[in-house]
Each structure stands twice: as structure tokens, then as C-alpha cells.
Amino acid sequence: MAIAFKSPTTSFFQLKKNNPETHSFLRFSTQRFATPARRFTPMSAISTVPTVGLSETFTRLKKQGKVAFIPYITAGDPDLSTTAEALKVLDSCGSDIIELGVPYSDPLADGPVIQAAATRSLARGTNYNAIISMLKEVIPQLSSPIALFSYYNPILKRGVEQFMSAIKDVGVHGLVVPDVPLEETEILRREASKHGIELVLLTTPTTPTERMKAIVEAAEGFVYLVSSIGVTGARASVSDRVPTLLQDIKAATTKPVAVGFGISKPEHVKQVVGWGADGVIVGSAMVKLLNEAKSPEEGLKELEVFTKSLKAALE
């Protein structure tokens, strides 16, 4: 039966329902990434400096009096080879940390833009192994550390230990798991610690102070302050609760705090910096840009321009 999908259609988007072999989509071998429809010219020189982790990055930036710029993109949207190139673009345009989203079928914390990106990516056949392969090739070429953004079920499916070990092996430094609240993080924290992965924890405007303190105590890499009550997605303005929330967190910890959700313009970035954040995270705006471009190459160019404009706002 026909389904009307509201997300913008691209040539990469396929209706899962119409394909009875849907499940085979998700069993693509690791080769899938290696043979994309188009090849893109690699950007900039390969970095020979080994990447440092998230906390160290913040320490270095703080010494320089700088605020971290942290973009987010969804892996595999429009496809993994574009993602690989996008990571390089983001890196060369001055991102300090890059968040890479692992697409998931039921992303509870994401708004329509990132939801649609995940659906497109999954329909294209993106899977965990392919992402890992891609990262194995690309991370050595980057100078900024990567933090993965993944929901819990795919991690559990692999086995928490296996997951941590595999991502560590390819050079990932950090992890954000948005559907695991503090009380359920024990296993994640243990395995992350064992494997040298920094587990970033989130605090939100609804989090009571005592709970926030416990969260920041346990967080590694940085503290992710969710700027508003809601899911990911650009908003007209950044919530005016952020300054107070930032203050409260900074009273409780010296760990760096990055603000995310809803930030999409240079003006927003400036504001958040002005309020004292140590880092600024921009997600949906990046994802939207890549999706709305006429072609992946156009998308990468626009990504470069956009990234530079946001980065400029940090100066």
C-alpha cells in the first residue's frame, strides 16, 4: 500500500515497504562503502599529528582562549563516501571535535531533520560494519577527534564491550548515547573506561540540580548541555534558559560544557559563546544543508562555506 513520506525525496531515498527484501539492505558487506557511485577527490593533506581525545582538546582550546566548534552529521546520508568527504571538510574548516551519528530506526531524541537523515541512510544500506570500515580509512586523515552519537540498542546488539573495543580500534575517541539516563549508564561507563572511550553525558533544562551534579561528576570528555526541552532541530532562537543552566553547571564542575540542540546560525553561536559555553554543537543545520543540496558535491561545498561562517562567529 502506498505511503506518503513527508521527508524530501532524493535519489537515494527508497520506500522500504515496497521492497520485500528490505532486511537484506541491512546486511551489506563492508565492501559497500568502498564502491560508491561516484568518487570524490580527497581534500587537503593527510594529517600526521595523532589526534588527542575530547578532554585534551578542550584543555588545549581553553589555553588558547577558544571555544570548541562541534558539528554533527549522520553517517550514510546521502551515502558513506559523502560522509567520509564531509568529515574531511569539517575537519579542514576548523572543527575541533566532530560528532558522527549512527543511523537508527527509532531515534527518540531526534527531530524531523535527523530522523529523515537516518531513514535515508538506512534505506541506502548503511550499517555498523560499513561505518566502522569508513572510519578506519578516514580517521587517520583527520586532526580532530571523533565522537559517535548512537542510540543504545545497536550498541547492545553488538555487545557493549565489543562495541567499545571496535570503535576504539578505528580511532574513535568519544561516545554519546542519548537514550541512556544516568542510572542505566553503569555498564557503558565501565566498558568505555576500560577501552579508553570518553562517555559524554547529557544534562537538560528539566534536570534538577542534584541530578545534574551527579551527571557532571560522571561525564567524560565534556558535559553536553541540551539547550531546550525537546528533540534535535533548528530553532529560531536559543533558549534563554541556557545562561542560567551554564552557570549552574560551571558552579558544579570544571569539566568543559558544550551546548547543543537548536543552534543553527552564526548569531546563535555568538550568543552561546557569550554566555560562557566551552563548546558549541551544530547538528540539524548541517544535516539539512547536505540533504537539500542539488548534489553531494554541491553539498560538500556548501558545508564548507557554512562551517566557516559558524567558525568565524566563534572568533
Added chain:
Amino acid sequence: MAISTNHVASLSKPCISSFTTLKVLSKPNNYFHPGQSEFKRSSISCNVTSEASTLTINAKGNDFKTLQRPNSVGRFGKFGGKYVPETLIPALTELEAAFHVIAVDQDFQKELEGILKDYVGRESPLYFAERLTEHYRRPNGEGPHIYLKREDLNHTGSHKINNAIGQVLLAKRLGKKRIIAETGAGQHGVATATVCARFGLECIVYMGAQDMERQALNVFRMKLLGAEVRGVHAGTATLKDATSEAIRDWVTNVDSTHYILGSVAGPHPYPMMVREFHAIIGKETRRQALEKWGGKPDVLVACVGGGSNAMGLFHEFVDDFDVRLIGVEAAGHGLDSNKHAATLTKGEVGVLHGAMSFLLQDDDGQIIEPHSISAGLDYPGVGPEHSFLKERGRAEYHSATDDEALEAFKRVSRLEGIIPALETSHALAYLEKLCPSLPDKTKVVVSCSGRGDKDVHTAIKYLQV
């Protein structure tokens, strides 16, 4: 050959509300302590013998009765929990605290009782299905006695209203003006729209775009009742996506909004709360069984999607090890096809919509779109307590295919003049496999969770009548 009827006509006494169990215990942490059977019976106004039962579950069951279900962090063994974005945690904490308060609040209980009686039409009958019983009678004259617990006779036509009423009263207590819900078949959506109309609250129901097509009449009903129905086109556009979208709405509007989750799934405290609101099904059944045949049911059978009607019937009897608990899931096109919703049979443990439970997923940990002819069973997860009961061997879970369900749909219509919901038809279908092996006069109670009027336009495509 008529069966000697050793049951008496049921007296239509209003049954005590679901929370009498809880009232006896004073400390919140002990509310759901299942161990002491005397607690459970003390407020029921009839004589109940609590026989020591032979352990019919496996050796792990030695600690079964002492395990809190759920424990203070919302776990049933390893299942359950609260796997939701941090933004929702305070709301869940507030909800749990409010629930504990109303459980001992006499005024709340009275109000709930009154509405269940006068508005919903409780208590629902425990009906002796004479011709179904005859159908299962063996040539030598022996066979089980089949009873139907008539949740289909409730206002709105299914068990869903029990939970909707309880939760809307709770939401009012919390001062919430806006109610959201997810729905698959539309029954929970209709129940929610119904209670919102009754209590004057804003109602938004999320429904998968695909489901909206196959249950168009329920969509109309919800709108007629004043609800806004929002189609969800993300993902597979079915129940799981509607649930995800409802959770997102709640994350965004948590201060003003109460989320009436429709089944015993989701993050703690929902599995427990929804079970408690439905527990009246089992409580009435115990009393009615005693009246009718002076004993307990021997076997309970219920269909399982998320698992709310099953938990409602089972909960009262979980510590009675001589009562066999059977859940029936949807096998769709067959367990070996990839078109079914038999989570407990073919699924693996994972995290979905806030709870750790069995679920249907692929090799990558992506949630699979299930299939069932009945939208209400078409959920790739299952309530964590069912996962627990299965793991402990306390309950058995089987399944019935679309075809078997359709046959049962027709069979029960013909034999009893009751058109069951397609969801319910799965439980009724399982009787075909179950009954031949049951000893003579075994008392079987099937949860007749809903009526099938909503399903005739689906059935019409498949059945020759």
C-alpha cells in the same frame, strides 16, 4: 450434550477497584511486592482459600515470589528500566510518585471505581462459552470448559479503557491539560479520545500513516470524539513509529503534557502502572471463578501485542503456580517468514521505547517492522514483565498466524454469536492447539480483549462467509 452447569449465575456486584491490593501495604517500596498472598486477598469481600500450590515452574522459581515486580528502579529481573532521554527522567519520577499517592488515596479510588462501574460498565462478565466448550469436547465426552472474560463489553469495545480512565484521572491530579497517546489499531486511541472528551482535556493521538489506512473507522471515531489524529510517516509509519513520535512530543512538551501509554511497555513506571490499571480484569475473574465453580481458573489465555490485556488477566494469578499462563502472539505469515510479530518467540533482548525487553531486530540492532493482520498485535516489542515471566518459565508464549486468527474470528462468531477482535482471535485460535491435551473439566479463561466490529472490513477481504 449439555454440560452440567456447576456455576451459579454471576451476581453483578461492582468489583473493588484495582488498587485495593496496594492499600494494604504502607511503604511505597513494598507496593508491588507480590510475595504475601494474604495481602492480595485481604480486601476482597469473599472467602478465598489460598492453597499451597505445587510449583509448576522451573527451579529458578524458588525466589520468584520474593522478587519485587518491578523493583524500585523499575526492573523485572533484568528487564524494564527507563531508557529515555534525560529530559524525561524528572517527568517519570513525578509520575511514579503521583501513582504511589493515588494508590492509597480513598477519594481517588472511589472516583475510579465509580467511573469504572457507571461509565465503563464494569464488572465485565465471565461468560461460559457453551458451544465453544462443545466444540472442544472429545469423542469420549471429556474436555475443558471454556470461559470468556468479556472485556469486549466494556465501553469503547476493549480492555483499553481501563488504563485510559486511570491515567486520565492521574493526569488531572498532576494538573496536566494536554494528553497525548500512540495507537496501533486505534482502540487505545479511541479509549484515550473517549476519556479526554469525558474529562475535557486536549487530546492528540499519534498513529502510523499505514495504520490510519487500515483502521480508518477508528480514525474517524477519534476525531468525532474531539481528538486530533496526527499521522506519522517516519520510519515504517506503523505503531512503533507512532510510539517514538509520541515520546518525542512528550520530550518536547513534558511540562504541560501527560503521555497515556497504551500498554505495559515503555519506561518505568508505565509497565507497572498500566498493569495495575488493568489488574481489575484478573481480580474480577478470581471472584467470578469462585462464584461459578468454587475454584480458580486452571489456564489463562490472552493475546499479546504489548501485553496489557494479558498482564491485566495474569497479574492476579502470577503467584498461583497452579494457574497456567499462556500468551499468544501474532505469527503473521508464519514464524519462518519475516512477516510476523512473535517477539517473545523469535525476538532477542534489546532496548525499545524506554524498556529493556524482547524485541524484533535485525543484525544491526535496527528495529524490524513486524506484521500481523491485526494492527493491535503489530508491535516489535513486548512489555518487560512478559519478557520476565517468559524467562522465568512462569508463563508460556505461543503464536497464531493470520489465517488461524481469521478462522477463529469466524468460528467464534458462528459458535457463540460473539465477533471477537482480530487481536483476541489469536488467543481464541490457540485453543485449537491447547484444548486437545487438557484434562477433563479443566477451566480455561480466555481474555476476550475486544470486539471485532472494527475488523469486519479487514476480514471481508479474506473470509468467505
